[in-house]
Amino acid sequence: MKLLLHEISVPLLKPFKISRGTVNEQTILIVELQKDGQSGFGEVGENGYYGHSLETMTESILRVTSRVESTCLSSGDAVWEAVNEQLSSDRFALSALDMAAQDLFAKLHGRPCYQEWGLQWTSLPESSFTISIGTPEEMVLQLKEQPGWRIYKIKLGVPDDIEIVRALRLHTDAVLRVDANCAWTVQEAITKSIVLKDLGVEFIEQPLPRESTKEEQELVYRESALPIIADESCCLPRDVERCAGAFHGINVKLCKCGGPTPALAMLKQARSLGLHTMIGCMLETSIGISAAAQLLPLLDYADLDGAILLGNDPAEGVTIDRGVVSLANRPGCGGRLKQ
Numbered sequence: 001m002k003l004l005l006h007e008i009s010v011p012l013l014k015p016f017k018i019s020r021g022t023v024n025e026q027t028i029l030i031v032e033l034q035k036d037g038q039s040g041f042g043e044v045g046e047n048g049y050y051g052h053s054l055e056t057m058t059e060s061i062l063r064v065t066s067r068v069e070s071t072c073l074s075s076g077d078a079v080w081e082a083v084n085e086q087l088s089s090d091r092f093a094l095s096a097l098d099m100a101a102q103d104l105f106a107k108l109h110g111r112p113c114y115q116e117w118g119l120q121w122t123s124l125p126e127s128s129f130t131i132s133i134g135t136p137e138e139m140v141l142q143l144k145e146q147p148g149w150r151i152y153k154i155k156l157g158v159p160d161d162i163e164i165v166r167a168l169r170l171h172t173d174a175v176l177r178v179d180a181n182c183a184w185t186v187q188e189a190i191t192k193s194i195v196l197k198d199l200g201v202e203f204i205e206q207p208l209p210r211e212s213t214k215e216e217q218e219l220v221y222r223e224s225a226l227p228i229i230a231d232e233s234c235c236l237p238r239d240v241e242r243c244a245g246a247f248h249g250i251n252v253k254l255c256k257c258g259g260p261t262p263a264l265a266m267l268k269q270a271r272s273l274g275l276h277t278m279i280g281c282m283l284e285t286s287i288g289i290s291a292a293a294q295l296l297p298l299l300d301y302a303d304l305d306g307a308i309l310l311g312n313d314p315a316e317g318v319t320i321d322r323g324v325v326s327l328a329n330r331p332g333c334g335g336r337l338k339q
């Protein structure tokens, strides 16, 4: 196998604001694995919150390149198995490698990844579209610019949270979900959940900080009027069990856990524990979105609008039409660089 890296900087369609900052441009590292005339693609983006830069992720991948290139691709998870321990401190880099290897393995077999993973392409949830933080008027404008989605995810974590949801509700009957990105206190989460429920919100994602205690999480879990989904509090496979009894569901992201291989295991474990399952994304191209979309049959909720939020997606793959995900009709995950 041959490993190639491509660095890409993509300006966003418009600045994307959440409770801990604003992003104008996303820097992305694309991993390409070549074998027998086929290319498998994986990707990962820089992320300050999780502490991964282009430099650190490139360094991580270069550290394991010879090992990856000499791996016999006897299964989709062979690369993950080969470098998982060495990359235990850089799940982001591991994710891009695993994604590329799973894509390549399925391509060499002429089958889509979801089939390789034993999944049936049925009972698929629609994706939400994310509205980033702004004034209520700005957020209503974002909603109006993306009409027709059946689910919107609203970024919150500012003093006028409730006013924002009230304003949006006046303009849509769609399902609304909210994501506080760690910005609320226990009391705030409980109090706001009651009002948000009245406004027809379906669930709250990550109200408390990642550092919140199990007791605080359990209190919100018990007292909240709405289901609570863990995002920042659920990164690795070992986090799933801890989330049972402290959250109603988990939001798995490929980069947080280290790729499709652990994501598949986490979603299956979550379902066995009675947790709701969700897949989310970062600001990423259609390569990453196409890989995450292969897991849709295991999901209750999907948030896969990352490529739509980019100004100009340098890749192509699954398409999302107002939430409805369609496969690319190609083997593997279906994502590839344009040209």
Ligand SMILES: [Mg+2]
Binding pocket: 179, 181, 205, 206, 231, 232, 251, 280
């Ligand atoms: Mg989130």
